[in-house]
Amino acid sequence: MxxxxxxxxxxxxxxxxxxxxxxxxxxxxxxxxxxxxxxxxxxxxxxxxxxxxxxxxxxxxxxxxxxxxxxxxxxxxxxxxxxxxxxxxxxxxxxxxxxxxxxxxxxxxxxxxxxxxGTQVQEEFKEYRSKMDPVTNAWIKLTDEYSEAVKEKDSLTIQKLRKEAPGLRQKLDDTMNGFIYSHPDSYLSVDLVYFYRTGTIEPATFDPLFNALNPALLQSFTGKKLVTTYDNAKQLFAGKTVDFTQMDEEGKPFKLSSLRGQYVLVDFWASWCKPCRAENPNLLKAYQDLKDQNFTIVSVSLDESKAGWLYAVKQDGLPWKQVCNMTGFKTGIAVDYGISAIPQNVLVDPDGKVVAKNLRGENLTEQVKKYIK
Structure with a gap:
């Protein structure tokens, strides 16, 4: 025995x-x-x-x-x-x-x-760079020209480059995605999905890339991180119930479920995030237009500095509930919900379930109205 x-x-x-x-x-x-x-x-x-x-x-x-x-x-x-x-x-x-x-x-x-x-994956990396570098260099050239045009207040060049940017941005995405789809057995493809496609995870665009990967590769170091991030991000998909506790401006615990019965736009942002700050006027307008229609906002900051966070709240004039645990992207809510890029938001219904995600722009009020019953 x-x-x-x-x-x-x-x-x-x-x-x-x-x-x-x-x-x-x-x-x-x-x-x-x-x-x-x-x-x-x-x-x-x-x-x-x-x-x-x-x-x-x-x-x-x-x-x-x-x-x-x-x-x-x-x-x-x-x-x-x-x-x-x-x-x-x-x-x-x-x-x-x-x-x-x-x-x-x-x-x-x-x-x-x-x-x-010396190895197959290194040859794949060189192949990837040969395809990606020309497009990346074109993008860098465009952004440099745009910065110079802004500096010189050259409105015609600014307008021209703004028209060119979306097409070139799409070419960058298509080139990377094309490599991933054509190399499903490469560890490089796992890295590309993890480092460049998990910032904002939407099922319609993310699932095809994730499902194309050879499942055996997901046992790698990066593969395991990718699976964990994806599983966490699924908690913010439509139909999921969301709840969390964060500290408010006064250092008191705030629980999202305390607002059950209302539509809540949960906005993830930070004081140092320029796109986030640029979106705040749209949030402010939506709040003022809809606050009497069973709607409110909760801003979840991913700052690590309390002073910077509170200064931005005051500077941007944000009157709704503000919370922050000062842990940035390293721990807490960012890890729990697979958030690695901001701005992001989810609209939660009175039952605490996600009904929409990443609503933003000048017509934010109209977007939110579609979901309020």
């Missing part, structure tokens, strides 16, 4: 063991000036952030270690002794680290221009 028991325990080991994907990196950066080292930033096989260094010898360096799955990593070229009197210049190359052997080749003493190859 004892032998049988130990055999049963041993059979569990494969499922209990932590993945250990070994990697090696061999590099050569020519024409490096001065004494420098290479710094590798990556996730180890426990998902812990790690930093390792390798001294350059004749331009050559190497690393070896363990990771798991495939994760974003960085190689940086840094001086052995930093000159604190001069502005720090970052020379960094992003890549994807997974099990396997990597080679890094660079010239002109720059890591940022180095070529990194």
């Amino acid at each position: 004892r032998l049988k028991k130990w055999w049963s325990i041993l059979l569990l080991f494969p499922t209990m063991a932590i993945a250990q994907d070994k990697f090696t990196i061999s590099g050569n950066i020519s024409s490096v000036e001065g004494q420098k080292m290479v710094v590798l930033s990556y996730l180890d096989n426990h998902g812990k952030e790690m930093r390792d260094t390798s001294l350059l010898h004749g331009g050559k360096f190497s690393f070896n270690g363990f990771t798991a799955y495939a994760n974003r990593a960085h190689l940086a070229l840094e001086p052995l002794k930093r000159d604190t009197t001069r502005r720090r210049v970052y020379d960094v190359k992003e890549f994807y680290l997974a099990k396997g052997n990597y080679t890094v080749t660079g010239s002109d003493g720059k890591m940022s221009a180095a070529e990194i190859s």
